[in-house]
Amino acid sequence: MNQNDLLNLRHATLDEARNDMYERLSSRDANYSLDAPLYNDPHMFRIDMEEVFQKEWLFVGMSSEVPKRGDYFTVEIGQNPVLVIRDADGSVNAFHNTCRHRGSRLCTEKHGKVANLVCPYHQWTYDLKGNLLFAGMEMGNGFDKQKHGLKRAHCKTAGGFVFVCLANEAPKGDFDDFLQTLEEYMEPYDVENTKLAIESNMYERANWKLVLENNRECYHCAANHPELLNTLLEWDDTNDPRAPKDFLDHYQAQADKWDAESIPHAHKSFGPGLRNRIVRMPLKKGTQAMTIDGEAACKKLLGRVNNPELGSMRILHLPNSWNHMQSDHFIVFRVLPISAQETMVTTKWFVHKDAVEGVDYDPERLRKVWDATNEQDRVLGEQNQLGINSIAYQPGPYSETYEFGVMNFIEWYSDTMLKNLKK
The missing domain is CATH 3.90.380.10 (Naphthalene 1,2-dioxygenase Alpha Subunit; Chain A, domain 1)
Known part of the structure; x- marks a missing residue:
């Protein structure tokens, strides 16, 4: 069995798990706890991560953890490292904590303070709004820095609470x-x-x-x-x-x-x-x-x-x-x-x-x-x-x-x- 066959098998198994989850939740008794696979199955867990933790608004921390310009904290949402930072305007922003060069994590500490965001791997440098400032002459004359800024996560604050959402489009509603x-x-x-x-x-x-x-x-x-x-x-x-x-x-x-x-x-x-x-x-x-x-x-x-x-x-x-x-x-x-x-x-x-x-x-x-x-x-x-x-x-x-x-x-x-x- 080659790598493509293994990949297709994994996807088929996950699709089956999605169908299984849908059936279990559709037919559950509202006054009873959930079926065991919803608490212990790795495929069901992956679906939880994809459909809840990568789509819904999540609480990550408090705005007073980043009181001044350049203050940041990091959080791991499954396999998604996220960076929350206060910029020069006083806004609190969230970015995917991954360099646009070769993907290394930018900030490795739980809390810290920076003037700019510098990747420890190859020193690509971003400002506090995620714009790429420096990538080195090695990238060539045709390299467009504007296309390689940090990827944002949706971020909202209220009453000092900071929430992020990793979905392409954040859910609406109430x-x-x-x-x-x-x-x-x-x-x-x-x-x-x-x-x-x-x-x-x-x-x-x-x-x-x-x-x-x-x-x-x-x-x-x-x-x-x-x-x-x-x-x-x-x-x-x-x-x-x-x-x-x-x-x-x-x-x-x-x-x-x-x-x-x-x-x-x-x-x-x-x-x-x-x-x-x-x-x-x-x-x-x-x-x-x-x-x-x-x-x-x-x-x-x-x-x-x-x-x-x-x-x-x-x-x-x-x-x-x-x-x-x-x-x-x-x-x-x-x-x-x-x-x-x-x-x-x-x-x-x-x-x-x-x-x-x-x-x-x-x-x-x-x-x-x-x-x-x-x-x-x-x-x-x-x-x-x-x-x-x-x-x-x-x-x-x-x-x-x-x-x-x-x-x-x-x-x-x-x-x-x-x-x-x-x-």
Whole structure:
């Protein structure tokens, strides 16, 4: 069998996998988990990457990570290295992090600062807007630099959040409506005047969908997250069917204080499966932040915030992010697939840009609760994956009262895949 035969066989196998995926998603029971191949099959994973992570808007980081001209951060979206950089005009742009000469990665560090972008391989040089400035006389007199600028990725920012899309044409719909609301809800925090205090990258041997499913319910919290439950109330919002009256009374008392300071808190959601969702929820009575003792983790409050009891404003963006905004710091989470059964979960903690480490905040105290929670979730996700890999696994039923968030996620995933597979 020659190389062309192998290539044709691979394509045929992938086409079969696409058809198989379409049939499985079309006929699935909405109240049950997915079939095993959707969690562990390499071909199905490749389709996930092509139809979700190379087509949809993805959260990659915060604009305050690139505060000045030439500041950049990098991110790996499957096999696609991406570079996010602030240019001389103050705009935040995203480029494919690959040189137009022979494809080498330009920036190899997670964070950095440059005057221009210089390829380490042969020193091709680009400005901060991706224009090719220098390729050397070796390319000859007929070489046109204007045709060899960096390839852009779609990039949008709102409320300090940076999103990219790798598709040739970015999807439309209600994403811009979400960004407008995000801008409004993030205004009190003044993200441009925050800084990255801590970054954690956790490797998890589980499919990315299992990571998201775990996040979308607190059914498992009581038995697994003692540190988190020191402050977190598990009710998802005031419409949570399990929410008792004392929680609703607590919410209303806090909401009255938020209204007095013009702090947005009403539940806003956009898209199928509540894909984009913002809601502010109070923490337990007498607590201020998600720390081990419930006290604030940083002495400097964010932006125009005066009330230390802002609770947690929860922001969801599918397919790859959930976030907790608090009065003194905020935490963002980014999920990026590696393989069918491997995922990278990145957690970042942000504080006021003038906060001094060791004086205004203690990094270990800042991160303690979520380090513990992430590790607990890693173990749960990996055990979930191992069970799904068993020949005995078959899709199981979701609880409509405890796992409605998981059902929403699977609804979004299924609708998105079916839509994209049709194209």
